Amino acid sequence: MKAVIIGAGRIGCGLAGELLHASGYELVFVTRTADTAAALNRFGCYRVILTDKHGRREVTVPVACALDAGATESIIQAIAEAEVIVTAVCAQNLAAIAPLIAAGLSRRSCPANVLAFENMDNAGPHLRRLVRSAMLVPRDVNLHGFSGAVISRMVTQRIAHASGDQPLTFVGDTAPEFVVHGPALRSPLPSIQGMTAVDDYYPWVLRKLYTFSAGHATAAYLGWLKGYHYIHTAIRDAEIRSAVLTAMSEGQSGLAARYGSQFAGSKADLEKIVERFENAVINDPVTRVARDPHRKLGAKERLVGAARLAEEAGIFPQQLAMATAAALCFRNAEGRRAGDDAALGHDAACVSCVLNQVCGLDSENEFCRKVAISCEQLAPSYSSGNLLLSLTRPMWSWLS
Amino acid sequence: MKIGMLMIRHPQTRISPIMPEVVTLLQGWGCTVDIIYPEEQATQLSTVHADHDLYVLKSGTDLSLSLAGSLHARGARILNPYPVAATMRDKIVSTRILQAAGVPVPETFVTSHPRRLASLLDSGPLVLKPYRGSQGRGIHIIWDADELDDVSNDEGPVFAQRYHKPEGEDHKIYYVGGQMFGVRRIFPAKTYAEKIGTPFTITPELREMALRCSRAFGVELFGFDVVISEGRPYVVDIQSFPGFKGVPDAALRLADYIYAAGQRLLNGEPLISAGVTAANGVAV
Numbered sequence: 001m002k003a004v005i006i007g008a009g010r011i012g013c014g015l016a017g018e019l020l021h022a023s024g025y026e027l028v029f030v031t032r033t034a035d036t037a038a039a040l041n042r043f044g045c046y047r048v049i050l051t052d053k054h055g056r057r058e059v060t061v062p063v064a065c066a067l068d069a070g071a072t073e074s075i076i077q078a079i080a081e082a083e084v085i086v087t088a089v090c091a092q093n094l095a096a097i098a099p100l101i102a103a104g105l106s107r108r109s110c111p112a113n114v115l116a117f118e119n120m121d122n123a124g125p126h127l128r129r130l131v132r133s134a135m136l137v138p139r140d141v142n143l144h145g146f147s148g149a150v151i152s153r154m155v156t157q158r159i160a161h162a163s164g165d166q167p168l169t170f171v172g173d174t175a176p177e178f179v180v181h182g183p184a185l186r187s188p189l190p191s192i193q194g195m196t197a198v199d200d201y202y203p204w205v206l207r208k209l210y211t212f213s214a215g216h217a218t219a220a221y222l223g224w225l226k227g228y229h230y231i232h233t234a235i236r237d238a239e240i241r242s243a244v245l246t247a248m249s250e251g252q253s254g255l256a257a258r259y260g261s262q263f264a265g266s267k268a269d270l271e272k273i274v275e276r277f278e279n280a281v282i283n284d285p286v287t288r289v290a291r292d293p294h295r296k297l298g299a300k301e302r303l304v305g306a307a308r309l310a311e312e313a314g315i316f317p318q319q320l321a322m323a324t325a326a327a328l329c330f331r332n333a334e335g336r337r338a339g340d341d342a343a344l345g346h347d348a349a350c351v352s353c354v355l356n357q358v359c360g361l362d363s364e365n366e367f368c369r370k371v372a373i374s375c376e377q378l379a380p381s382y383s384s385g386n387l388l389l390s391l392t393r394p395m396w397s398w399l400s
Numbered sequence: 401m402k403i404g405m406l407m408i409r410h411p412q413t414r415i416s417p418i419m420p421e422v423v424t425l426l427q428g429w430g431c432t433v434d435i436i437y438p439e440e441q442a443t444q445l446s447t448v449h450a451d452h453d454l455y456v457l458k459s460g461t462d463l464s465l466s467l468a469g470s471l472h473a474r475g476a477r478i479l480n481p482y483p484v485a486a487t488m489r490d491k492i493v494s495t496r497i498l499q500a501a502g503v504p505v506p507e508t509f510v511t512s513h514p515r516r517l518a519s520l521l522d523s524g525p526l527v528l529k530p531y532r533g534s535q536g537r538g539i540h541i542i543w544d545a546d547e548l549d550d551v552s553n554d555e556g557p558v559f560a561q562r563y564h565k566p567e568g569e570d571h572k573i574y575y576v577g578g579q580m581f582g583v584r585r586i587f588p589a590k591t592y593a594e595k596i597g598t599p600f601t602i603t604p605e606l607r608e609m610a611l612r613c614s615r616a617f618g619v620e621l622f623g624f625d626v627v628i629s630e631g632r633p634y635v636v637d638i639q640s641f642p643g644f645k646g647v648p649d650a651a652l653r654l655a656d657y658i659y660a661a662g663q664r665l666l667n668g669e670p671l672i673s674a675g676v677t678a679a680n681g682v683a684v
Contacts, residue, residue, distance in 0.1 A: 227579045233656040280429030389648045397580050398602035
């Protein structure tokens with residue numbers, strides 16, 4: 001069995017490659033840079049270090065071949081010969097690789113399944129549309145399956161340089177599970193360790209987004225306000241830990257009301273997520289998890305989406321409001337905030353503009369009002385490097 | 401990450417939970433932490449090598465400082481770097497650096513014998529401190545020249561500063577990796593509760609002083625004492641790696657800073673964050 005993995009980054013190597021290898025697939029990687037392809041070919045393998053609170057395990061993953069993005073014909077042929085094609089290239093790069101997938105699939109007479117390990121809720125249908133548009137005979141796309149993948153594993157680091165004397169090494173936690181949309185795939189379904197094919201895919205997207213991702217974002221934005229460098233440090237702060245658990249619980253309540261409490265999970269599930277955030281080997285910087293707040297503050301995203309679902313369930317999302325306000329304060333390394341991308345001003349009145357244009361919230365909405373109040377409390381005191389010393393008794397490190 | 405911590409063991413009666421918690425946190429994050437008590441061992445000097453990724457110089461004893469200097473000479477990376485820790489330990493040198501950095505300090509005098517300060521008392525009282533002292537030990541407020549006879553100068557140079565009567569409590573400013581924390585406490589603080597003090601929000605003036613201190617010494621881990629007198633702040637002491645008592649989540653913040661510094665070293669980056677450079681010649 002052959003698999004082509006497009007994207008030799010953290011998810012492509014640290015998750016997809018490791019699981020496909022464990023499931024008996026021979027791996028061909030398509031890389032963005034020639035350096036990475038050369039490193040994979042030079043060693044014929046890479047390493048994955050998997051850690052959790054019980055310890056660490058190192059896996060060596062053999063690589064049959066790595067092709068850099070310029071080797072078009074070889075890539076197309078590899079795709080034509082593969083039963084499974086995985087993408088892990090970031091959503092914005094899917095359009096660039098769709099013609100390669102289209103050309104490769106067009107050479108096949110039997111079905112292949114394409115799994116998009118991308119951070120978007122409709123990755124499968126989106127990629128399918130892109131591939132269909134790139135096919136000479138668009139209906140040929142119907143022969144093949146396309147699904148997104150809801151993953152659990154956090155893979156945060158690539159250590160060892162591509163030009164170094166050690167194989168590329170990726171560090172992640174152990175969680176192997178991922179969910180795909182069964183009806184969107186073609187028989188025979190690939191048998192991959194950790195894979196669960198479900199009939200109703202979207203709730204699984206929301207489940208991850210409104211619990212794990214909501215908690216992760218809450219830890220990052222509050223951790224940033226309180227001056228911590230790493231998620232594993234921030235989550236040790238008792239106030240942040242409590243806020244993270246509450247924010248996830250608020251998201252979980254919304255999920256329970258819509259999909260049932262069994263699907264939404266239990267309090268113990270949330271504690272397990274917090275345990276994963278505590279894993280220092282993952283070494284996840286707060287600024288990495290907090291990056292791109294404009295996207296993460298979207299109406300259906302981890303904070304605002306979870307809050308809206310909680311509100312539908314009659315739960316007022318107090319901590320999600322605080323986390324949303326913190327996300328609106330967050331500035332990236334260039335000093336830009338989520339609202340800056342919308343070219344909005346900074347006065348209190350414009351908090352409502354940001355909440356409307358970035359988060360899709362109506363200023364009459366109670367959650368929106370709460371976020372606006374929190375922003376008004378935080379914004380006047382916030383300045384670069386100043387710390388919020390306490391969430392419950394707002395006190396800043398210095399007077400701005 | 402392998403960390404060596406130069407520490408001093410405190411008596412069991414003294415409550416000092418922060419550093420043990422820092423050690424526990426770092427170990428929980430996968431660091432190997434070796435605690436070194438220089439006073440409790442006989443160290444063969446020829447075996448002193450930089451065999452840890454990072455050293456943390458918590459103890460301020462002369463032996464620890466000299467051992468840190470030996471490690472520094474062998475290429476060890478130390479928080480705080482030995483030259484800075486040694487400079488901060490010496491009130492004569494550190495005060496001059498603070499003056500040069502524009503940090504307000506009381507008028508300061510040094511001499512070899514207390515009697516030579518007599519004429520200065522015409523302008524007001526003086527505070528005499530051991531020039532390498534710490535924790536408020538050996539401090540005398542001198543109002544009258546006769547009192548100078550009671551001051552011993554057995555411990556070397558005499559360090560004197562103009563006495564400014566404090567208004568209210570002392571202010572301690574702690575600095576951890578660019579983060580600042582203000583704690584008000586009575587002087588001298590005797591009980592643990594008194595040492596914990598009360599957090600306060602730092603004024604722009606105090607913040608500017610903290611930034612000047614950081615730039616002057618080129619470090620991000622220190623504390624200083626401020627006396628407010630007649631509405632004016634004076635820095636009366638600065639310490640490398642103080643106790644950080646009263647800083648919210650102090651152990652977590654220190655562990656976070658030490659871990660991040662270690663990560664920078666492992667990534668081939670400078671020990672001290674970019675942007676913090678010694679402006680007054682403390683070569684690290």
